[in-house]
Amino acid sequence: MAQSHRYRRNVLSSALLLAMLPTLSVAAQEAASSEPTKELDTVTVTGSRIKRAQVEGPAPVNVITADQIKKEGFVTVYDVLTTLTEATGTVEADSQWGSHTPNASGLNLRGMGPNRTLLLVNGRRVADYPLPYGGETNFSNYSNIPAAAVERVEVLTGGASAIYGSDAIAGVVNVILKTNYDGDEFRIRGGSSTEGGRDTWDLSWAGGKTGQQWSVTYALQYNKRDPLFGRDRPAMDDSDDAPYSSWNTEQRKVGFRPTVGLALIDAGSGMRLAPPTGTCEKFGGEYYTADRLTYNYATDTINNTGRLCGMSADYANWLLTGGAENLSGNLYGTWDFANGMQAWSNIAVYHSEALWSTSPPSVYLVDDANGYFIDQQSGSPLIGSRQLTANEVGGMDKLRNTNRELSWDWSAGLRGSFADRFDWNASVGRSYYRVEERQNVVDEQKSYDYFLGPRLGTTADGEAIYDLNEERWWNPITPAAYGQFGTVAVNKAASWVNQASFDVTGDLFEGWAGPIAFAAVVEAAQQGYKLNPDARAGIDFDLQNVDRGGGERTRYSAGVEFQVPLLTSLTATAAARYDRYGSYKAFNSADTLDIGSQKETTWNFGLEWRPLDNLLVRGSYATSFHAPDMHYLLGQPSTAAETSTDQLRCIQSGAYLVNNCGVGNTDVWYQFDVNRRGTPLLKSETGDSWTVGFVWDVMQNLSFTADYWAISLDDMIVDVGSEEILTSEAGCLTGKKINNTTWTNPAGEAYCAGILARVNRDSEGRLVSIERGPFNLANREVKGIDVSGRYRLDTDNWGDFQFGFNYTNQLSTKEQKYDNDPNPERRDRDLRSKLRASVAWQRGNWNANVYADRVGSVPGVRYHWNAADTSTTGGCLPFADGYVPSDSPGLNCHEPATLPNGQPNPNPNAGQSTKRYFGRVGPFITWNFNVGYRISEHAKLNFYVNNAFNAASWNHKDPYKLDYDFAPTRLLSAVGREVAMEYVFTF
Known part of the structure; x- marks a missing residue:
């Protein structure tokens, strides 16, 4: 069980331990007294399995307490994790077109990717988010952690595979849930955005009871955040909201082409057939009558291609910021046996339902073979396009999509001690995550049946003949009529992990400078995932994303760790671990996959030198690895349509010589399929990291830390994308690029052979499909500094103050895709620095907190780099x-x-x-303010103003970003200022 060691520690260090572990309050308060030497219970801190009395160790660990989360105005665990200064990498924004995971929230430490940070809950792995991030990788979702159940979050940045195994390349986020809690706390919070929309509610009940031999801790939380759509922010709901400096030549001459709400196009002439008078006005303001003007830059002429019903705000129904209705609960219990052994169990459940949309359901009347149909009455080849409105389909929700999610995590175990110095813990558990993605779509054939009727025949050229029902086409439909061809596509996905572990820790024997501590662990786990997209996708209707794949694998691991005092002031730590992944089983695949196994041994070493009572000088070195994500290995062909330039035909036709390889030249600019397939024979990514720094307790209640760190990764798995395949295919066959420069082969003949095998063309040489996929290609290296400070000031008349700040500067970022590529400094190409700081004040029944974070600038979209990537x-x-x-x-x-x-x-x-x-956008500074008043011993009121100065994507637009939503939304949301009131009752 708990051990005690005598050691010297000043007031602030003890206060840090007190903040981290309230159960040690008595011991910490004693350590803060005038006596120089006191005893503190030992605890396990993330980054080591050996229990220790010191919070700070050889590698830096950032601790965020539940109280800090509340004081700084955050409602969810993910909200506060995104402000971590170590999270310098960006992730997909809620509003991003093509997002595969619209209701999930990843974390990207050190810019190494969301799949290279390990998420633990109470030191145990949890199931991955079932849907692949970007359609490529497995990753952890941080938005399904119930904040009401959280005691603290410990964040270790850097390699930790020697302790925790795979995935801990950039760091470990360990969420510690409440245990042994006595009492009850009820909180209710409601708020809204001052700009409109985004109402929020949060209700939670956390508490616990203890008996002579038992304890139970529980937490229940309901959280609701309304999503924010384009119509909620008029500055972002239409194409012409883009900054004028981003407008191209046509837009500056004739404005933006109206986005089609309702149109009928003559495929032969390209002219729009004018809607009957008054048609557009029948749709309740969603449409307006518009001329579609085009501009020929070469001849400086304007052409009117006819009238249509344009959309009044083409991004009105597109998602700006995600929202969801979440319900979560956690239950933890213990039972103490007479022999000193303790049994424990924990169950956590999370349910979420979210609305999202980036492309509401539409009707397209074309013939699959030719791209148009022949109208019987006019004899003309026609194309019909229609964006459905909320009134037609039966409400706004029918224009949007829904994610329904359920996850649960159960674990149980026994722990005890033996030989009066060793603690042991044996546990088993299962974690499961299920997602049901429901997208409102249009069944293509049924829409033909409704608007065109039965196929009447075929022309001599093989073109389909229909009789367009113009009465239906030019008038609003009813929800009942929509029900004849509208449907819901259902994509299902699940992931799971079953695991068992046994660990032991304690002092082996007394060494020459103190006790030599030891820890060992053995683990076994089975991990799996399964994607079940709607079987009708690509047959009855098109979907934005269709991901396929699934399978299982096993893992066996064993590790050992030592802590050795070399001198009274110098301590060394060392750890080693062996992990083996194997026994792969693929689901829903006709192929026989020879994956084999991945076997990795990792180790670390650290030093802690305390030359003075108030100074710790530390350093660590660690090797790490990341076993290939299961979707990297087992992903099955997943198809998406893409429209782009056929670069080979562009060069072969000579169109590149007259700069005619873009939109308008249908011989080289057209649509084709892009398939993404896993690569079975991938190696593990391997890396190393090291840190060196210090912790200095300058004076009573004042402390600083500073650490220099570096992380490198070899055999980094990256997807060879469609653009690279098209460029390389053209280069391999012609030696040129479409900008008339010479193409250089990055990896020899084998590279070209692999690229050409990924391209499928028809008998006329036109692209049918290309296949992209993952390969062990890249190397990445990042370096930087972390600095933090804490100060506490207690006054007799003005109250008590606490000051804190954290700062990270990513000094260097380098990445090579191929070994013979140049390796320039890439630091300026992404986020370079982050700062977070807070001031807390308390006097009597009043308290207040000021929090601010600064996210450094990022390159604007026109900030390009040359093709050779050398400067x-x-x-x-x-x-x-x-x-x-x-x-x-x-x-x-x-x-x-x-x-x-x-x-x-x-x-x-x-x-x-x-x-x-060389322009950059930002920096962005967000301020949160809150004030609280204790009404009575058991009741308190809090008032919050988050983002007080309205830093939002609609008022920080990139001057050259033409695409929705015109701003770096991976760093800044569209919500703006939010206000909230909270009532807290304890009993």
């Missing part, structure tokens, strides 16, 4: 008419007077140049 060349600014010259280093933002074929360049800006652009 930061910057992008090119547009000319006054919106035309942007090539950012190729050779052209240097100069529009040539002649074309590559020697003919005069017809561009109006020929012979002129613009400047390079």
Whole structure:
């Protein structure tokens, strides 16, 4: 059981332990007295299995307490984790087009990727989020952790595989839940955004009871956040909300082309057939009558391609910020046996339902074979396009999609001690996560049946003939009519992990400078996931994303750790661990997968030197690994349609010589399928990390820490994307790029053979599909510094103050995709620094807190790098008419007077140049304020103002970001200022 060691410790260090572990309050208060030497209970701190009395060890651990989460104004665990200064990497935004995980929240420490940070709950692994991040990797969801049940969160940054195994490349987030809690606390909080929308509610009840031999701790939490859509922020609900500086030549000349609400197009002439008078006005303001103007830059002419019903706000129903209705609970209990052994068990359950949307259901009347149909009455080849409105489908929710999620985690075990010095713990558990994704879509054939009727015949050229029902087409439909062709696509996914472990820790014997401590662990686990997309996807309707794959694998692990005092002031720690992944079983695959197994041995070493009572100098080195994510290995062909430039045909046709390889040239710009398949024979990613720094208790109640760190990763798994495949295919066969520069082979003949095998073309040479997938290719290295400070000031007249700050600066970021690639400094290409700070005040029944975080600037979208990736060349600014010259280093933002074929360049800006652009967006500073008043011994009121100065994506637009939603939304949401009131009652 708990052990005690005598050691010297000053007031602040003891206060840190007190904040982290309230159950040690008596011992910590004693250590804060004038006596120089006191006894403190030992505890396990993330990064080691050996119990210790010191909070600080050889590697830095950031501790966030439940009280800190509340004081700083946060409601969820994920809200506060995103403010960690170590989280310098970005993740998919809620509003991001094409997101595969719209209701999940990942964490990206050190910019190493959300799949390279290990999430633990009470030191145990939990099931991955079932859907793959970006359609590629497995990762952990941090938004399903019930904040009411959390005692503290410990964050270790750096490699920790020698302690915890795979995934701990960038760090470990260990969520410690409440245990042995006595009493009850009820909280109710309600709030809203001052800009409108985004109402929030949070109710929680946490408490516990203890008896002579037993204890039970429970927590129940209900949380509701309304999602925010484009219509809730008028500055972001339409294409023309993009900053004018981002508008292209056509947009500056004729404005934005109206997004189709309702249109009928003659496929032969490209002209829109004008809707009958008054048609657009029948749709309750969702549509307006518009001319679709096009602009020919080469000839400086405007062409009217006919009238249609344009959407009044084309992004009105697109998601800006996610919301959900969540219910979670946690129950923990213990039973003490007479022989000193204790049994324990924990069950946590989470249920969530969220609304989201980026593309509401639409109707497209085309023939699959030809891209149009023949109208019997007019004899014309027609294309119909129709965006359905809320009134037609039966309400706004029918335009949106729903994620329903359920996860639960159960564990139980026995713990005790033997030989009066060793503690042991044996446990088993199962963690399970299920997602049901429901998307509102249109059944293609049923929509044909409703608007076109039966197929009447086929022309001599094989074109389908229909009789368009214009009465239905040009008028609003009813929800009952929508029910004839609207449907719900259901994608299901699940993941799980079954695990058992046994560990032991204690002092082996007394060494020459103190007791030599020891810990050992053995583990066994079975991990699995399964994706079940709707079987109708790609047949009856198209879906935004269709991910397929699934399987199981086993893991066996064993590790050992030692803590050895070398001198009274110098302590060494060392650990080693062996992990074996194998026994793979693929689901729903006709292929025989020869995956084999991954076997990795990792180790670490650390030193703690205390030359003074108030100074710790520390350093650590660790090796780490990341076993290939299961979806990297077992992902089955998952298809998505993509429209892009066929670069090979662009070069072979000569279109690249006249800069005609984009939209409008249907010979080289068209749609094809992109398949993504796992790669069975992947190796583990391997890396190492090291830290060196100090903890200095400068004076009573004042402390600073500073650490320099470095993380490197080899054989990093990356997906070879569609753009690289198209560029490399053209380069392998022609030696050129479409910008008329020379293509360089990055990896020899084998690389070209692998690329060409991934491209499928028809007999005419047009792309049918390409296949992308993961490979062990890249190497990544990051370095930086972390600095933190804490100060407590107690006054007689003004109250008590607590000050704290954390700062991270990522000094270096380098990544090579191929070994022969250049390896330039990439620090400026992403987020470089973060700062968080708070001031807490308490006097009598009043308390207040001021919190601020600063997220450093990020490159603007026009901040490009040259193709060779050897230097930061910057992008090119547009000319006054919106035309942007090539950012190729050779052209240097100069529009040539002649074309590559020697003919005069017809561009109006020929012979002129613009400047390079090195602009960044940000930094972003967010302020939270709250004040509380204790009404009575058991009741308290809190008032919160979060993001008090309205830092939001709609008022921090990127001047050159044309695409929705016009801002770096991975760093800044559209919510803006929020206010809330909270009532707390204890009993």
